Amino acid sequence: MDHRTLIILLSLNLLTASVPVKRGAKATCNSCHATEDGKINIHLVPHSHDDVGWLKTVDQYYYGSGVANTQQDAGVQYIIASAVEALKSHPERRFIQVETAFFWKWWQNQNDRVKQDVVDLVNNGQLEIINGAWSMNDEAASHYHSTIDQYTWGFRILNETLGECARPKFGWQIDPFGHSREQASILAQLGFQGLVVGRIDYRDKEKRRENGNLDLLWHASANLENSEIFTTMFPDLYVSESGFCFDIICSDRSIIDDEESPEYNLKEKVEQFAQKMDTYVNYYSTSNLLIPMGGDFHYQAAEINFSNLDKLIKGFKNHKKYNVFYSTPSCYIEAVNKELIKNSKELIEKTDDFFPYASDNHSFWTGYFTSRPTSKRYERQANNVLQSAKQLAAFSKVNGQNFDQHLVALRAAVGVMQHHDAITGTEKQAVANDYARILTKALRELEAPVGIIIGNLLQKNSPVSLNLTTCLLANVSICQESQQDKFLVVVQNPLSRIVTHYVRLPVDGKSYKIIGPEGEETYDIFDTIHSFDYVEEDTKPSSNELVFAAKNLPPLGLKLYYVQKLNTTTTSYKPFKEVKSDDAYFGTETNGFTIDTETGKLVSITIRGNNLELTQNFFYYTGFKGSNGGSENRASGAYIFRPTQTEALPFTTQPITFKSARGSLVDQVIQIYNYELTQIIRVYKGAEDAYVEFDWLVGHLQNVEQKGKEVITRFTVDNFTNSGVFYTDSNGREQIKRELNTRNDYEYDFMEEPVASNYYPVTSKIVIKDENRSLEVAVLNDRAQGGSSLSDGSIELMVHRSCSRDDSFGVEEVLNERQYGLGIYVRGQHFLTFGTTEFDVENGTSTPAFERDLAQKKLLAPWILVADASDEKLDTLEKVQNLLHFQFEGLTRQLPNNVHILTFEPWRDDTYILRLEHFLEKDEDAKLSQAVTIDLEGLFASFNISDIVETTLGANQLLDDYNNEEKLIWNGIVRTPLAKLDPDNLLQIELGPMQIRTFIVKVAKK
Template identity: 45%
Template sequence: MNLIVILGLFTSIANIFAEKFGFRVDKSESCALRACNKIYSNKINVHLIPHSHDDVGWLKAVDEYYYGLHEDVQNVGIQYIFESVLQALKHNVDRRYIQVETAYFWKWWQKQPQEKKDLFKSFVESGRIEMVGGGWTMNDEACTNYQSIINQFTWGLRLLNDTLGDCGRPKIGWQIDPFGHSREQASIFKQMGYDAIFFTRLSIDDRNRRKATQDLEFMWKSNDNFKDSEIFTSAMDGYYAPSDFCWDYLQCDSDAINDDPESFDYNLPKKIEEFAKRIDSYKKYFRTNNILFAMGGDFQYQAAEINFLNIDKLIKGFESSKKYNVFYSTPSCYVNAVKKANATFSVKESGDFFPYNENDHVYWAGYYTSRSTLKRYERVGNNILQAAQNLNAFAKLRKICNGSECEENIRSLREAVSTMQHHDAITGTEKERVAYDYSRILTSAIRDTEKSIGKTIGNILKLDNITEDVTLPLTTCLLTNISVCDQTMKDRSLIVIYNPLPKYATYYIRVPVQNGTYTLTGIYGPINFELIQHMNYPVDYPFDSSDIELSASDSIPPMGMKVYYLQKISNTSSAIEPTFLKENELIHLGNNKSKITFDSKTNELTIRKNQNEFQTKQKFMYYVSNNGTGDLPGSGDNITSGAYVFRPVNGSAAVNIEETGFGGLDSKVMYTKGDTMVEIIQQFGKYIVQTLRYIVEGELEYIEYDWVVGPLNNKTVDTPNNKGIEIIARYSVNNIKSDYFYTDSNGRQMIQRERNNYAYNNDSIEPVASNYYPVTSRITIKNSTKDLQMSVVTDRSQGGSSLKDGEIELLIHRRTLRDDHKGLEETLEEMEYGEYIVTRGSHYLITSSAASSRTERILALNKMTQPWMLVADATGEDMDLDTLKAKINFKWIGCKANGEQGLPPNLNVLNFEPWKDDTFLLRLEHIFEQNEDKEYSKEVSVELKHLFDPFVMNSIQELSLAANEFIRERITGDNYKVTLGPMEIRTFLVTFK
């Protein structure tokens, strides 16, 4: 055993001894810095960082990458990297390595003998291996929601804590491959206690400007709502080793270093001279005498000795240099050296790094929308995860399951949703067969979670006099978007709805049923509902679908449930059929609060409320994808739209689908009017159908646009000329001048965007793509002078912009016919059930005062964290209504703050889930920014002790955002009162009496 390993083990024993006697040892910094090399003030210090970037799925599926399957696609086996690196580190005590993705680490770790685990851990404790990043994946930063980002880091970092202890706690954000970088991601890293962020995807114009001003390293002010939000950020020139110095046996073709002076091919002096030139060229962009080279790349180090042996020789060749100090290093050692140099760095005060462009023509803005249905499915999976975490926490409190069972019930779903955050998963930049595998993993995890959820819910709901277990055969209808749900097509069915929000939430039950007459029974008896014939779908799916939909709404209690019993009583048809609108006919959608009319001739909504009048119009349009043939002036050779890149035909405006017929059929407008609702149904050509609804939820009111788009088949796409199609929904409103518009950062902070300002005088070359930004939850335009604003809340990530005053557009569906040459080597032409894919989604239009974003902020949260609807076939003898009423309550409340009304509207329970042993993880958030709302942007306090009565909290300790480090002593006081300011998230480890 070498000296470094012995020292590491000795330190571990010392730390255990110290903690045993009550001393808390902060090892998170000392471990990472134990093996840092000496820095010379009179030399250029060159930090070489060996690493491997291991995508959690991309060209191959996750397990295919790990085990090394399908070598014909990519010759990669990640399990070999771990084995090879461990052996190589044993050969030379000077060598270093960093490990990033916990998904692969955990898969490897579970199968290792104790001796190998001890060896890996000793390298971590001695500082020779640094764990960086540490999330389950290296997540995307454009399409992901903050809730999912935090969850995937929480799970990944917990596993590192469990296996490697405090020395395995990362302090460096290593985001080297995502396609642009968000402000909220930087804020999350800061709140998790990270010291720095490293990334490489920086737009060419921005990079050149920063090089000229030595600003590749800077302090990033990540959040205006916090006093201390700056984090050191380094924009590397790339994450591959410099050309001619990349020695991986599969990924590189650089000449090896021959250090034998007696050999005819001796090339060490030449290599040293060449590398010195690289150092001199790179050094001029930095403010200290430290520079960093990432010595690795995608899936490198499967044969680690080849890389390390050549780097050893390179380092040895500089040993006698008076100008250069070249050595193995890690990111924490580099940051430590930079800080000690006491340089002054510029501060990035606002904004982010979107859109990412490689040159004047290549804007990576297509992936904001690519694989639209997969993006929506990720939201569904995350929504179910949040609800399942809550329910398993309540099950643990009620001893329905023990601590380990309650965690295992949701483990696979945690990991599946975390996998979806990967920058080649939710982005839609993976091969289609890999996208199918992501969907398979997520579906399997949802079904695994459901195996225990029927018992969990049944026992939570069971009456006090029932002693035996009550298990309900509940499942999730994942295909209600195409009007498929086997359980609700029965003569009797049970519907259970759980609300994960800590306040009452209005939920709209919409389920497919047979045509007939029904009763819907709830806690207080019959529930009002409508049976309507819904919009027609353009594809006949191979399922037992229905064109009849039951529609009802109810208020679901805070973190609580309601139960409904649906029973068919006759075959007599009672569904309301749509009626065609007459020419110039006006339909009234509003109520006494807002007067809303729809004009079928102009497709305009007129909204009158609070003495303001908005005239809004929505239409579907499309851009023609540039086919990259260079046949247009300034079009650029071989540059086309693809999974990554959005590039409409140069200079072309979007085409109005309504005017083109889009599939050969005329557009038409119908409406459905019942006792409790009015719906407008629009058909645009053959392949777009949309339903409009005016929705009121307490103080919230908005217009829902429920659309179905596709299939984008050869009747709609110019396949002979290889020109794809990019479908947008464009919303316009009078009275709003919108040079500035606003998009959310991962569903959290709002970022101001200025039209035609991003690309540093190059915006006119690609006038559409250069103005596109990721919209994770909402986009807003406003006119502060007239106190007016219009927002659109989305149900998934999409690309969006405001290209003209008073307009918002969102890219909702794509089919491209050429690869965009970013490594995928595949066109974006999704198929499903033998037809080009159809996407269904919703936009929520809000018109309001510019002085408050109350509705937008609350609605975005409500749509992100929707109630979970589960259904069951109730045709069995033990599932009739009377039998169920004798066993279970039809209503249950989990959060009993504020007299069972739940938390105030500006507070949210972001997480409540079972944790280790007898503990629970509780995460609270303030959902408003400063100055967003006169009332709701204020600091707010809440008492936690009786939040989940009858279960009373016994102790509360505060953790870092990622729950992997204690940051305060136990919270005291009679009722455990805590206070949150705007945008603040606080994480607690709690126990109950």
Template identity: 40%
Template sequence: MAAPALKTLLLLGFCQFWLHGADAICGYESCNKEKPGMLNVHLVAHTHNDPGWLVTVDQYYYRQVQFILDTVIKELEDDPNKRFTYVEMAFFTRWWKQQDKAMKDRVRGLVNQGRLEFTLGGWVMNDEAATHYSAIIDQHKLGFEFLRHNFGLCGRTKIGWQIDPFGHSREQASLTAQFGFDGLFFGRLDSQDKEKRQKTQTMEMVWQGSPQNLGSSSDLFTGVLPNGYDYPSGFHFDVWNIYQQNNNQRFIHDDPSLQDYNVDEMVDKFIVAMKEYQSWYGTNHVIATMGSDFNYVDAHLNLKNIDKLIRHVNARQKSGSKINLLYSTPSCYLKSVHDDNKNWTTKSDDFFPYANRPHTYWSGYFTSRPGQKRYTRQLNGFLQSAKQLATLGHVDNSKGGLDNIQKLAASVALGQHHDAVTGTEKQVVAYDYIQRMSKGWAAAQETVNEAYSNLMSKGKERSVHQVFCDYRNVSLCSVTQLAKNFEVTMFNPLTRAVTYTARVPVDGDQYNVLKEDGHTMVHSDLFTVMAAPSGIRPKGRKPAARELVFNALLPPLGYATYFVRAETLLRWRPNPRNERDERTIRGKYVEVDFDSNGYVRRLTNLVTNVSVPLTQNLFYYKAYAGNNTRPEFQSSGAYIFRPRDNTPVKIKITKWEGIVKGSAVQEARQRFSDWASQVVRVYKDKPYVEFEWTVGPIPAEGGGKEIITRYNIPGWGNKGVFHTDSNGREILQRQLNYRPTWQAKIDEPVAGNYFPVDSHINIKSGDSKYQLTVLVDRAEGGSSLNDGDVELMLHRRLLVDDYFGVGQALNEPGLDGKGLIVRGSHYVLLDTVENAARQFRPLAQEIFLSGQPSFSESQLAPQEYVQKVNTKYSGLLERLPEQVHLLTLEQFLVDGPVASPGGTTPYLVRFEHIYEAKEDARLSVPVTFDIEHLFEGLFFVDATELVLGANAALTDIHRLQWNKRDSSHATPTQMPTALNGRKVTLKPMQIVTLQVNFEVL
């Protein structure tokens, strides 16, 4: 070992010793001891702190969270027996920054002794229905990094704690296992499912997160908490109880000389409750959560009552009681259950949709606030590109470039919170989330400009400043509208070349487009912008009259600059013509026919000669407006989807605006009403049809409206069977009115059959030969309610609150106060089942990581620009297998989890296999590739395989193993290694996380 590397290791070792202290006994060794032969009740003192919901994240912090942490720390220091669990790093990091060194050392001492335990450890407790898997990984990594740098090994979390999200995805379980966690606890599941599990003592199970791909390494012990995440009924000891004046919740009065003495009553009641808990779980250990939303503002009041409860319940042991109470944590409870060596049932599906009572399906939030959902997804995609560009452009932190990316990462992470991306927050809080992401986006744009400057510059010449047009999707961009001559630079974050169709807002009527060489002409078209309601754009901003459309070939992991010039001397192609009598749009791969009224009537795949009578229409459900006093009066709201009638109302086309044919794209324009329109596009070289819909402002009538689109193939024969993705990765089969693990009674035939769609939904023909796939650009709710149907919800406007805490109807005002207008796209593929995955998997990546365009106005002639600026660049030196996706490429901000040799910089690199086993005959196989000579300007030194959360070496993670009833022995849960020296081998759906140490050339 070289001397600098040895010095680094010694320094790292000293830092770890300082972080832990000589007497560090965190983890399972720090648990309070149980009493053998008794029912041991693990009291988990915790607080659930939403980073925004009814008020903003800042307001919650200043009103409550800072006082929670202040008072909890004091109580823990006063009594070594006490334990406390904290979760949300978005809040804890704020509090930590305000503490002095002495306080930080005191907190480290509590963590090192296992008295303050961090559970989950993510930036937020993310939603599981509307989140993309890359965002789930990133938001956890952000929290894990904070804990690693400040608390070392004792800050490494072991337990997933998804106590409040409104349903749970299988991919979340798989990712949690890949984080190296030993278990997961959550609070919400369908009331029918919970009732069955209580009766059969299956509230705890082994959840198989990826049974067909990752196997037992993705198994995760999962427990349903007995009372959501709240106190046992009648034992809410928080100060909030005083303000609520809730007579059902009482404090313990243990002075027998006083009138309100109630010890015997309280002890009896608690023992009865714990025996009931035991009847649901069937072991000698039960968990009782002692906390709720923003509890422990006055930790002394809370914990003093818990002390009394422990003392008086345990005193009964002298009289023969077999109940023992102890302060505990989720990990300590988990370890006790594990040590019983019990055989557990398994589950391999998910927990969607969730209904907490009859007529109350939480499937509305799959679509709520669709604009916010799109913005969150869009910025997540930009974040991945920004991290890649900062790496390839050798951006360091001397100008705060990496800090800027952290700002965007933190705002996008906040956006994954289960009251953010879900759309279940108050309107003012939604504005706050958007503002934070906007500021993060602006900061990251500065770093992207710095990266471009380094990559584009030739010699001493500096590149031209790039401008990012935030409103390009509504035909607004000041640079391209005002300048006659400008450049378009597009970055491709994928590791394969892609053809990106640029759509640029312009006001001129004659342009030429040149490739990156500055002289080769590119076919381009000028399309007239279809009229849209004025409220779709900011006040005072005039939309472009036209869109300039052209195809750009982008290199892998790189960019290309195209020149747009309003010059009449160059060869000019005539603009597309509007053809009202034409009824067909056609490309190289696909054709769409329309009937005489303008409705879609047939879709044809020109390559495989598959042709079906496809129809597509917009509809709306009338929302049920009840008073919420009983289940049958449940309203549709931000959380809940409940249509008044199960048959939606068709929105008829009021105007057929004809077909426009260009060289790159052909499109048909439909107007359904003054608040709903659509453009159907077929691209010359793309295998899909794009349906771009614009909906809003939805008329405010009755209880509100919920707008859907339906694609239908008559006689398709799927018979209620369809498939949806899980957070954009693995695919789950769905079936109408059916749940795989319990006999469901579906009392809402529409809402009870809606499932989250993050990436795509598909139906297969009855003979299993063909597949119709619809991909989405944001999370939406969807189903297949009738034979041949694919139904997706686009937008919702509701006038009655559903009474689950928000206290506000989902009635977004939009830019002009008249109602929100939303624009989005679906991408429809028709192909053989054999070819389907090969089509939609790459397309899903292109939708999420689309070419990131920016614009400049250089005033240089193209040939002069080419001489001074690098107009084309690829950061990939060797081609990766087509099954492999570069999921992450970024520099560690400070250091990596393992020591780096001197002179190197640690980078976080993730690769993933994007196909499932047996999904594609050619591509669903293991692949091996070399990572030594992969990235331009980065010289490979060495690599270490990490756990998915990038906070530890994979070899340092040893997960607990669990016995399954359907297996004769405990199956291994260790994640398989993928790295062998400088080569990586990936199996289907496997992600490898690496710390790669590079010398920057």
């Protein structure tokens, strides 16, 4: 079979929708009303903004249940049904559908007649599918991996239900609180033609209005070609114009067009609307204006809205200045592009992002970068589990066992968590609890099938089902399975290279025997970070923690360990002991840290034999109390960070208690500040462990003078000059340069909020550089947080927030989480490393390349699963060895240190998604930042790739089809065809810096 036949067959398999409806005549997909030369063309975009949880839960919003009268009268099932009905007999009307999570919930309950109506409306361009992701994701706290996944899953549902015309081509990010460059880059890689953004700094917005620059061209990547994406925004927010909100939840006067009626007001309404347009006419680069007609949960009775808009449009018929009509974002972008080319005009260009967002001079939306830190961590864990589970399900499918359906709930749950009122922490507490319920349910439902999959992958002679579980409460020292006398540990490595991972599990004993694939393993047992005596669970927290190194985990592979508690007086337990004055250094000669034996505080760290004087401490800001009202009274709350002081306060002025414990694998020092704060500083003793770990537990925060408490950790390097410049990651991908008190696109008075205005989202890493010393220091985190460098040599990250007031942006609830009867405790880790900014010949890789590798290991950590081994079939080592292999290898060789398999998952029918990513930027390493070619031939241990086609990033369009599509040209930039497969070497994949390539493959078992 030649490659052309292969592509045709696979494209049919990939893109054919499986819905019980007829396609009918050839679809037009996009049907735009005509614009008029010489007039201002007003594009009315009917829409409903449907939050996937906020004041009510996902189900409450969908069904229209919950405390409607006091929160939101909203029922998404009625919105979709009502909009469809209102469109059917009025071909001139338009509507856009955004959130696939809600659409899929609705679609499953419709009969074939209604489904056919929807397909017809999509095919004729009346119902335009916009964005298409599972939810409208946040752009600060979301990681790019989860963002790509939730778009991919949304696209698959749309493809299988509605077909080709439902393939989204336009981004619709109208409500996230600031906008990231990486989000725009992802949309460009998805093949989107443009993007509508919503919230940008009010000063930025005003300047763009004045200069007519609400349309712009965004260069979304410093590394990738074809990263430009047309971007636009509304004159104001995404809601209908004041006086023109006709929804049942609005109070504006309806339009009466009967001239015989004493209520007649059409002429008045037309004049009123025209006056508003007179204000907006100079905001845009062309004679086209983008005007939203909708809002939060509008169109529950869609005919009311549409009927009034019909009359408004009728009233502008033959108007001298304005041509008013129903439109969609796709129609708007085509009109703008046509006019710009006709008039040889160019758009203003942008290369950075839209952070931080401020809605007024004291309202910087930088608090949500940290709000609800336990939710942010839980989402990150769930995503890591999802990647591992998808790999395992793929390997199982190769072996003839299909567990695809068991992935659906977790795919959807992680997709929901990306929503801009979910991972942001800006929802009500009851909704946050429901998000946790959704994630927990999905994770638990996955455990039984994963136990079967792993048992089969490790089986020797016959299938073995393992009762495996993920220890979701290990952070509070609870894991019922590892607290038994005998248990199994399975470690799955989701990365494409060999990894050594330190397994940490709660245990009740002090002496164990651990047997793995290479025989008996060395281990340590330490005191836990806290007694966790406040935790109310059926299983009590353990006082000890077992640590062992799962060494050389095979790429995309498994290792099995048998652990047995020993009844012996010999112990490997290392209790925390007093630190001796002459014994302040911990670690190895290569990597370690030193503490001050008087104070117990960090004074220096050593990485790769180089010493750096550096301190770390905790501080806090008190949040402004404020009150309901204008910006001067704005309180610090779920969205807003507004400290009452410019200098953070020491967390405690009292001496801290500190002790140390030294083990075979790790050294650590525990610092107990008070009942609110405890931290362990540790260093692992492996040669590759060139970092120091900070394991902190912060909670039960006490308000200070009823002002709230917002806790930060701060690292300060002596004699370090970064001149107000620091770098933060964009959703875990490219680094963006930040400059203290500076904006690239507008001026602002930083003295109004000197701290909050300099906070940026840190999804995976923050870096400072001293160019004179050729030195950079990086702190990596385990969840999204707000961070900054407010003075030379300093890095601070906010770890926890407890507020005393609501910030009056809609939640109407104080951010003050509680759990087990106390203010919620948050546990997390930071990872600090440093090195030269120059290429390090001796160590082979640059400091940034090491940071990238470390970020991958921490953000996609191996999945630890545990099973009680007291069952008769598994209660001895010999029985386990007779039943199971102790290792499974997914790949025959590891990939280079700059590339990994971003996604490997079962897809439709007998296909799989395979994504490869080059995760270094152009200038990060002299060698590893170069293009690399990956040979897929023989890469996988259990199968060969028999067929392969390349798609766009979302796996919903063949790359050849995308390359052959006519592209809109902006500012004279002609898009070059994206790299595609070499027909003579289909399995030779070349990747440049930051490039992601997506493939649909078929496989043949070896």
